[in-house]
Amino acid sequence: MIQDTSADPPIAVLEKLINYINENVPVLSDKFSLLGEEITATHIIVPIVYLILLNLLGNLCRSVLINRILTHRVEDRKTILSIGNTTKYTILIIGVAILLASIGVDSSSNWNKTIFGKDENQVKLFDLIRFAFLFTLLVYFTSKLKSIFVKQVLSKYSTDIGVSQSIGTIIQYVVIIIGAFIIIQNVGINLGSLNVLAGALGVGIGFGLQNIANNFISGLIILFERPIKVGDRIEVGSVQGDVIKVSARATTVNTNDNISIIVPNSEFINQRVINWSHNDRSIRFHVPVGVSYNEDPAKIKKILLSVAEKNSDVLKRPAPDVLLVEYADSSLNFDLMIWTSTYINKPTVLKSQLYYEIFERFKEYGVEIPFPQRDLHLRSGWPSESKAK
Numbered sequence: 001m002i003q004d005t006s007a008d009p010p011i012a013v014l015e016k017l018i019n020y021i022n023e024n025v026p027v028l029s030d031k032f033s034l035l036g037e038e039i040t041a042t043h044i045i046v047p048i049v050y051l052i053l054l055n056l057l058g059n060l061c062r063s064v065l066i067n068r069i070l071t072h073r074v075e076d077r078k079t080i081l082s083i084g085n086t087t088k089y090t091i092l093i094i095g096v097a098i099l100l101a102s103i104g105v106d107s108s109s110n111w112n113k114t115i116f117g118k119d120e121n122q123v124k125l126f127d128l129i130r131f132a133f134l135f136t137l138l139v140y141f142t143s144k145l146k147s148i149f150v151k152q153v154l155s156k157y158s159t160d161i162g163v164s165q166s167i168g169t170i171i172q173y174v175v176i177i178i179g180a181f182i183i184i185q186n187v188g189i190n191l192g193s194l195n196v197l198a199g200a201l202g203v204g205i206g207f208g209l210q211n212i213a214n215n216f217i218s219g220l221i222i223l224f225e226r227p228i229k230v231g232d233r234i235e236v237g238s239v240q241g242d243v244i245k246v247s248a249r250a251t252t253v254n255t256n257d258n259i260s261i262i263v264p265n266s267e268f269i270n271q272r273v274i275n276w277s278h279n280d281r282s283i284r285f286h287v288p289v290g291v292s293y294n295e296d297p298a299k300i301k302k303i304l305l306s307v308a309e310k311n312s313d314v315l316k317r318p319a320p321d322v323l324l325v326e327y328a329d330s331s332l333n334f335d336l337m338i339w340t341s342t343y344i345n346k347p348t349v350l351k352s353q354l355y356y357e358i359f360e361r362f363k364e365y366g367v368e369i370p371f372p373q374r375d376l377h378l379r380s381g382w383p384s385e386s387k388a389k
Contacts, residue, residue, distance in 0.1 A: 017046060018040070018042045018043055018046055021042045021046070022040055022042050025042075028040060028041045028042045028045070029042070047099060050095075050099060051095075051096075051099070054091065054092060054095040054096075055092065057091060057095075058087075058088035058089070058091040058092050059088060061087055061088060061091060062084040062085065062087060062088040063084075065080075065083060065084045065087055066080055066081065066084040070083060070084070073152075074148055074152070075151065075152065076147065076148075076151065079144055079147050079148065082144060083141075083144055086137075086140060086141070086144075090137060093133065131183055131184065134183045135179075135180060135183055138175075138176060138179045138180070138183065139176060142172045142175050142176055142179075143172065145172075146168040146169065146171070146172045147168075149168050149171070150164045150165055150167075150168040154167060154168065161230055161231045163226075163229065165229065165230040165246065166223050166226055166229055166230075166246070169223055169246065170223055170224070173248075211264070211266070212249065214266045215248075215249045215250065215264045215265045215266050216248050216249060216265075218264075218265035218266045218268065218269045219246065219247065219248045219249065219250075219251075219265040221265075221269055222246055222251070222265055222268060222269070223246065227268065227273065227275065227278075228243055228246070228251070228268060228273065228275055228278075229243065229246070230243050230244060230245065230246060231243065231277070232275055232276070232277050232278065233275070233276035233277045233281075233344050233345050234253065234273060234274065234275050234276065235273070235274035235276070236253075236263060236267055236268060236271055236272075236273045236274070237267065237271060239253055239255075239261050239263060240255065241253040241254050241255040241256065241259075241261065241345075242254050242345055244260070246265075249264070249265065250262045250263060250264050250265060251263050251264075251265055251268065256345065256346060276344055277344060281341045281344055282315060282339055282340070282341045283339070283340060283341070283344050283347075284318075284337055284338070284339050285337070285338055285339075285340065285347050285350065285351065286335050286336070286337055287335070287336040287337075287338065287351055287354050287355070288325075288333060288334070288335055288336075289304060289333070289334045289335075289336055289358060290328065290331035290332065290333045290334070290369070290370050291331060291332050291334070291362075291367055291368065291369065291370060292331065292332070292367075292368035292369070292370045293331070293332060293370075294368055295332065295367055295368060297324050297332060297334075299365070299367075300322075300332070300334060300367065301322040301324075301334070303358070303361050303362070303365060303367070304322045304334060304336045304358065305320060305321075305322055306361070307336075307354060307357045307358050307361055308320035308336060308338050308354065310357065311338075311350075311353060311354060311357070313340050313342045313343055313350055313353075314338045314339065314340055314350075315338075315339040315340060315341065317339075318339050320336065320337060320338045320339070321336075321337045322334055322335070322336050322337070323335045323337065329372070330370045330371065330372050331370035332370075336354070338350075338354070
């Protein structure tokens with residue numbers, strides 16, 4: 001008759017290995033007391049060896065991903081290293097979780113306290129830890145996959161990096177929301193138990209999180225409406241620079257001095273925003289020039305147009321033009337109007353190049369640069385000597 005052992009509690013694999021070593025290596029089987037528990041040296045050696053092997057496995061997987069798999073499929077080296085490192089640490093964390101479960105630190109442990117909720121709606125400590133770990137991995141991997149998707153897939157169909165970034169971010173948010181619901185269901189958290197948490201969050205938004213909620217909603221508006229996008233040259237308030245990142249809470253703007261300024265998304269919705277490249281990156285700039293009244297306006301116009309046409313960063317279409325805008329007190333004022341698409345983010349540099357060349361051409365043609373002039377009129381001559389005396 002075969003004895004039925006299905007009712008016996010299963011012995012952990014780790015415990016089986018420890019018992020096997022203690023039976024075959026007597027020198028390690030001597031028991032001693034540690035924290036009130038009777039253990040052997042094997043109970044310490046086996047987990048240490050297990051962690052060392054686990055670290056070697058993580059390094060091996062990281063090396064294979066970085067040097068063999070991702071290097072031929074992903075162009076961004078930082079993304080490759082991030083995915084490799086994350087894979088290694090994920091293996092380590094999962095391995096440590098398995099080790100803890102093998103020694104009794106699992107859902108049935110006394111450490112797994114109830115955080116909130118009652119009966120079937122209660123949420124325990126380990127459930128929250130699992131959710132936090134899996135959700136962090138979800139957000140991290142979706143951000144890396146978004147980068148790959150935008151740079152290597154969407155870039156083949158669209159040359160506008162801003163549009164690609166917006167599509168990638170929207171897809172990332174959708175995947176995170178769907179993934180969060182799947183994770184909640186699989187870690188054992190009942191959605192009904194989140195009613196209290198949702199109510200507390202609603203009160204928090206009502207009292208102290210209005211700005212965060214406002215910026216998040218503004219970020220969604222920016223992504224869908226696209227008043228600004230990555231790559232645009234914008235000016236909001238006193239901030240002027242290129243948009244390099246649009247996230248859920250804020251937008252990163254990089255100035256000409258290579259300073260990154262974090263601007264809350266709500267400012268782009270509530271304030272007037274100047275977008276220099278919203279529809280087209282071709283922008284017209286005005287270069288004011290003043291000359292003496294002794295000069296011929298037609299000659300000045302010819303010189304200014306020749307300077308503009310000589311500069312390779314000035315567009316030929318639309319063609320540059322010169323207007324005589326004012327008879328000023330001491331000068332004839334002209335406005336050199338040029339179009340460019342390369343110096344949209346550095347207009348001062350282009351103007352400086354033009355001014356240098358204009359100055360050289362004025363010297364070549366003997367054009368007089370004006371200076372303030374005043375006429376002095378004496379209503380009467382000098383006083384007579386008799387009056388002076």
